[in-house]
Amino acid sequence: MADFNSVGLQFVQYYYNQFQVNRAELTNLFTDQSMLSFEGEHFRGTQQIIQKFQSLGMQKISHQIVTHDVQPxxxxxxxxxxxxGLLKMDEDAPMKFTQVFHLNQTPSGSYYVHNTVFRLNLG
Amino acid sequence: MADFNSVGLQFVQYYYNQFQVNRAELTNLFTDQSMLSFEGEHFRGTQQIIQKFQSLGMQKISHQIVTHDVQPxxxxxxxxxxxxGLLKMDEDAPMKFTQVFHLNQTPSGSYYVHNTVFRLNLG
Known part of the structure; x- marks a missing residue:
């Protein structure tokens, strides 16, 4: 078995960096089976998910990871x-967020996001 | 396929109610394959997980669920x-928490927790 902790850390670094520099590039991480729940809205498949990301109105976004836990x-x-972690959009104050990913492997051994849920911790 | 949203809601209500009234009863929800990450500590199997729950020092605990998202x-x-949600221990001020569960079915069709990660949102 691959070292799931290393895969988890590499994925987190890649995902949030790509989210910051070019959200459209995240296409490669999803398939038509992928599911996104984003603040209570639900999206399925690469196209719906990337459209949602592209529709987010901020110009600048940066994520600061506080904790990450990985399990097989x-x-x-x-x-x-x-x-x-903390999410900073444009000139707004940072907001706490939590996100879970369930990565699966393709037949060729690369990883894709089967499930992800994102929530701001406002309540 | 069972209605995963109903199963998810029932599970959440059952789990946090049992946690409040009798944590030892949660034994039924875990197996020897179950994994718990709790504030960065890792536990595997029913015995380790229930021991961790029993070792938590508070007398009273209550959870108020703010959001729950469910995906197959x-x-x-x-x-x-x-x-x-919000977690209140004894007379302390409520604290925000986030928790994910990955439920699996046993051959007889009941659900158990294969993965769970718990974090207070302090940082």
Whole structure:
């Protein structure tokens, strides 16, 4: 089994960096089976998910990761990654967020996001 | 496929109610494959997980659920549940928390927790 902790950390760094520099490039991380829940809205498949990301209105976004926890899931090769952090959009004050990813492997061994849920911790 | 949203909601209500009234009863929700990450500490199997719950020092605990998101996972019958809420221990001020569960089905069709990660949102 691959070292799931290393995969988890690399994924987190890649994902949030790409989100900051070029959200459209995240296409490669999703498939038509992928699911996104974003602040209670639900999206399925690469196209819906990337459209949602592109529709977010901010010009600048940066994520600061505070914690990340990684576990192997019950899907062979699957990895669950749980992230807490701070999100800064444009000139707004930073907001706390939490996000979970369930990565799965393609037949060729690369990883894609099967499930992800994002929530701001406002309430 | 079972209605994963109903299963998710029922699970959340059951889990946090049992946590409040009798944490030892949660034994039924775990197996020897279960994994818990709790504030960065990692536990595996029913015994380690329940011991951790029992070692928590508070007399009273109550959870107020603010959001819950549910998705089917890639494991047949599997469900991912993502919860944000407020946790109150004894007479302390409420604290925000986030928790994810990956439920799987046993051969007999009941659900158990394969993965769970718990974090207070302090940082």
């Amino acid at each position: 899931s019950s899907t062979p090769g699957g990895i669950i990654i749980f992230v807490t | 996972s890639s494991t047949p019958g599997g469900i991912i549940i993502f919860v944000t």
